[in-house]
Amino acid sequence: MLTPSLNEGREYSDNSDPSTSAVATDPSDHSSGEVDTSRASTSTNKLLEKYNMSYLENLPEVFKYGPITKKARTEPLSLYTCLEAFLREEPLVPEDMWYCPQCKEQRQASKKLDLWRLPEVLIIHLKRFSYSRSMKHKLETFVNFPIQDFDLTNYVADKRSSRSQLYELYALTNHYGGMGSGHYTAHIKLLDENRWYNFDDSHISPINEDVKSAAAYVLFYRRVKSDTSSSDAAGSRRVRDKTSYRH
Numbered sequence: 001m002l003t004p005s006l007n008e009g010r011e012y013s014d015n016s017d018p019s020t021s022a023v024a025t026d027p028s029d030h031s032s033g034e035v036d037t038s039r040a041s042t043s044t045n046k047l048l049e050k051y052n053m054s055y056l057e058n059l060p061e062v063f064k065y066g067p068i069t070k071k072a073r074t075e076p077l078s079l080y081t082c083l084e085a086f087l088r089e090e091p092l093v094p095e096d097m098w099y100c101p102q103c104k105e106q107r108q109a110s111k112k113l114d115l116w117r118l119p120e121v122l123i124i125h126l127k128r129f130s131y132s133r134s135m136k137h138k139l140e141t142f143v144n145f146p147i148q149d150f151d152l153t154n155y156v157a158d159k160r161s162s163r164s165q166l167y168e169l170y171a172l173t174n175h176y177g178g179m180g181s182g183h184y185t186a187h188i189k190l191l192d193e194n195r196w197y198n199f200d201d202s203h204i205s206p207i208n209e210d211v212k213s214a215a216a217y218v219l220f221y222r223r224v225k226s227d228t229s230s231s232d233a234a235g236s237r238r239v240r241d242k243t244s245y246r247h
Contacts, residue, residue, distance in 0.1 A: 079145040114157040142214040167221035174215035
């Protein structure tokens, strides 16, 4: 399952801000249980001295480092843009610097995700809920996702694969509401009828308009069978059939 991020500000992995992080005092000191902020500030400053902040300047907008703003994104965001940001090499923030076991020091590092191969059914989970140290909110960004011809050929790392990387949408779930409460519905395409239906609790009705909306939360795609892969599969079955009857 893929989880592309939609937020304009990238939150910290442990919901903390490096400028306010603290180091606890010695557990043997039972005097007050307070936090030594002076030691924390010194430790943070030493980390920042080793960190080259220029690596964070050219990040894609969906991975931008810094606090989350209340201002909602108004322009549509392509699903391809989300995938490119999801797969782009990402420098780790100062508090997540990699500890080198050889030199025994924290080093600046980056991480990267790759798609090596894709399943027959691809589920994409859009990040609709964002959390930071001081606030949490729902992301209402409209994501323009393909319904037909979702081509992932250029996003698969294993270039030796001859399988079709073309997908079509057959279902999606929607979330309406905010952080405190909400309601889920589903849009499902009946392949036999080639028609979309809306599933809202016990009520089912046909859909006569576009299924795309800012409420889209989870997307369900299925691989499109190409003519080449179908003929190869048929040939493979014929070989197995001939072999099974050979005496």
